[in-house]
Amino acid sequence: MGMVELEGVTKSYGKNRVLEEISLSAEKNEFLVVLGASGEGKSTILNIISGVVRPDKGRVIIDGEVVDDSGKTYIPPEKRDIGYVFQNYALYPHMTAFDNIAFPLRMRKLPENEVKKRVLEVAEMLRISHVLDHKPSQLSGGQQQRVAVARAIVKEPKLLLMDEPFSNIDPALRASVRWELKVLVKKVGITTIMATHDQEEAMSLADRVALLRKGRFIQYDAPEKIYEHPVNAYVAEFIGGMNVLPLNDRLAGIIQEQLGVKVSTGEKLFGFRPEHTAISDTRGIPVRVLGGEFRGEKWVYVVDLGLDRPAKIFSQSRIQADTTIRILPRRLYFFGEDESTTRIEEIV
């Protein structure tokens, strides 16, 4: 049994069905990311786990204890031993960083010398010792986030929940703050569930990603597995930006002739990743180069395959716009009528 289990959780707000029989299991010390577009219900999931919101149906189990069975059993948030980092951090504005972090310990009536010891320890770990006498308004976004994380973990909870914890941090700093946070939660050894809409953030942090869409988890797996084996065209595009394109008779013919892969009837879409595409002089799918952008380590080109939408490819060298080239994807994905993945073909 995992540290956190959701079993068949359903939640509606009025007529708006937000969660539909979702189940989830996070192992002890796992870093789980709930990924979904805005409004898909990520915060609702965290709120159900923390106990702020109750499910209509299903059960919530933390460390083997049923904390909500959507009936009589309901353990309130303050008794669930959870640390919560809110999207806007929700620091108490009139308190110093020290007092913010100390707050959950003082609520538990710990002796003041113990409070001080623990606050100083966690502040050092998060490198905010020098700003402990500052009020939130005197802190940078990154420092505020660290105070919020410190406040959430200072009582050594069983579980850490974080709702979009990087959204208020300068994009240039996000990658390093993200990395620090991952190192920290692994060092402390705490089961973490984080909500985000940012697939790159999810991929870089998660042991496993639970991808939420239309009230359900459509894929729940390690980031590499989702990247390599997306269950459908939506996941393929959302995770890592695969080119997903309609498969007409002309393209099916080119794929068979040039890449040696026979297309089956019923396969309606095909896909390939920009980073899996080589440019070939001898064979491949002919495309017209519409334009490109220099990104330092590579060029990103938009190319036209004669379909209703263009594709992206990466290249190490400059290609003239308006020329026709041949592209050779290393791996091709095929999707059926309902857009689920039918097969993956390695091109040799």
Ligand SMILES: Nc1ncnc2c1ncn2[C@@H]1O[C@H](COP(=O)(O)OP(=O)(O)OP(=O)(O)O)[C@@H](O)[C@H]1O
């Ligand atoms: N208290 C509430 N009353 C009514 N509707 C709500 C309530 N809380 C959330 N909702 C609705 O439930 C849906 C899911 O909201 P939720 O905040 O869980 O999504 P989210 O994925 O976290 O989105 P975001 O990333 O924008 O915060 C939305 O349609 C939202 O309007």
